[in-house]
């Protein structure tokens with residue numbers, strides 16, 4: 490949704506990142522690492538601040554950009570983050586070390602579909618952030634929401650997939666298939682009896698789901 494004028498305007502108001510974060514953005518750009526878009530991440534960080542999140546589980550570390558953004562925005566929080574790509578994982582470890590955030594961020598190497606017990610044992614979590622393979626969103630949600638506290642929040646990135654979920658004009662069969670899966674996930678999520686969900690048209694589309702607790706059932 491980059492072409493959107495309002496989105497561009499809002500983006501222009503976001504102060505540029507400095508130091509290691511700016512460096513990571515350049516690296517991501519040059520190596521085609523799909524880090525979260527500026528308006529999307531600012532929205533997520535603001536919600537996390539309002540929540541005063543103390544424990545966060547991220548599915549999809551990539552090079553550790555969003556994990557570090559969360560760590561800086563919420564200095565008292567603990568973050569667990571999962572990545573299956575070796576090269577990205579080691580890059581993430583390198584950046585986290587350079588930022589001196591190893592005490593705050595625990596990195597887990599492996600396929601999120603397989604390291605559930607390991608990552609889950611580090612919970613329970615106030616926030617679950619899903620930002621990995623789009624075709625698996627429902628699986629990630631089902632597996633990891635078990636470790637979410639009542640009243641906890643699930644943030645899911647890329648749920649509007651460059652607007653393709655609304656326009657249905659995918660360039661390839663593979664993308665069309667992915668669009669179908671995301672569309673299916675969005676319907677499933679917004680009708681989930683245990684969660685209240687809103688989809689925000691920021692970044693690449695961000696879903697915010699709040700787990701019902703005893704007090705809001």
Ligand code: SAH
Pocket residue numbers: 522523524525548549550551552553554555556571572573574577599600601602620621622625
């Ligand atoms: N959250 C990051 C961007 C993540 S990009 C940021 O905003 O900075 C998505 C990442 O998820 C990729 O690096 C990819 O390797 C990883 N990924 C995809 N499927 C995965 C899975 N099943 N288990 C673990 N990591 C996965």
Ligand code: MG
Pocket residue numbers: 523524525620646647
């Ligand atoms: Mg994303």
